[in-house]
Amino acid sequence: MAFFESSNPTLSEKVFKKNSSAYQDIDNVMTVRGTMNKFGFLMLMVAAAATYTWQLYSQNNPSLMSTLMWVGVIGGLVVGLVISFKPQWSPFLAPAYGILEGFFVGAISVVLNEAFAEKFPGLIISAVGLTIAVGLAMFLLYNFKVIRPTQRFRSILMSATLGIGLFYVVSIVLRLFGVNMPFMNFGDGSILGIGISLFIVAIAALNLILDFERIEVGAEHGAPKYMEWYSAFGLLVTIIWLYIEILRLLSRFSSRD
Numbered sequence: 001m002a003f004f005e006s007s008n009p010t011l012s013e014k015v016f017k018k019n020s021s022a023y024q025d026i027d028n029v030m031t032v033r034g035t036m037n038k039f040g041f042l043m044l045m046v047a048a049a050a051t052y053t054w055q056l057y058s059q060n061n062p063s064l065m066s067t068l069m070w071v072g073v074i075g076g077l078v079v080g081l082v083i084s085f086k087p088q089w090s091p092f093l094a095p096a097y098g099i100l101e102g103f104f105v106g107a108i109s110v111v112l113n114e115a116f117a118e119k120f121p122g123l124i125i126s127a128v129g130l131t132i133a134v135g136l137a138m139f140l141l142y143n144f145k146v147i148r149p150t151q152r153f154r155s156i157l158m159s160a161t162l163g164i165g166l167f168y169v170v171s172i173v174l175r176l177f178g179v180n181m182p183f184m185n186f187g188d189g190s191i192l193g194i195g196i197s198l199f200i201v202a203i204a205a206l207n208l209i210l211d212f213e214r215i216e217v218g219a220e221h222g223a224p225k226y227m228e229w230y231s232a233f234g235l236l237v238t239i240i241w242l243y244i245e246i247l248r249l250l251s252r253f254s255s256r257d
């Protein structure tokens with residue numbers, strides 16, 4: 001079914017069809033409102049954990065903050081993979097994922113806040129505000145049917161997202177071998193770096209359109225209640241990706257001043 005196609009691997013057609021077909025209790029099915037409520041709860045988990053790591057830095061305890069950042073990176077990856085393969089566990093693991101990602105987001109935010117304190121003192125607030133604004137804009141564009149994903153739209157976006165994912169992997173592998181690509185670094189103000197960031201931010205934002213469609217169609221097809229947590233988790237993945245890339249983009253612009 002074309003409606004189930006999403007470039008976000010956590011919201012794929014296979015997962016929803018598998019979990020919807022075996023579930024028939026109409027009183028305990030997924031709803032859009034339930035999903036958004038759970039997404040709001042996950043965002044609170046992210047904010048709470050991020051605030052904690054930020055306070056660790058302000059309390060002159062950067063070593064613990066750094067440890068929690070890596071716990072967030074590695075733990076978030078592991079928990080995210082488990083949720084992707086076991087959606088039934090998402091009611092228990094999605095909040096843990098939110099906390100782990102909060103550790104990572106809070107740590108990288110406070111580090112960049114200090115690094116750009118003189119050039120861009122409002123870097124973090126601007127990144128948070130832009131992420132919220134972009135997310136809300138994409139929701140309104142989808143809700144009022146200004147943008148309705150076509151098959152061509154989905155195919156192009158899926159290809160672009162896959163390409164970006166491979167680009168990230170290549171960049172990480174090269175760095176492990178001592179090869180650094182400056183245009184991938186935070187604060188690189190080159191035209192190439194800014195262009196790449198603008199492209200990635202645009203792709204991340206458009207992924208929200210497919211995520212919203214995925215949630216809506218999942219509810220229409222009677223996915224089980226636990227898929228609300230799974231869908232909220234998938235939406236959180238995209239939002240955090242968008243925030244990090246907006247943060248990178250703003251740091252690039254500030255470096256050109």
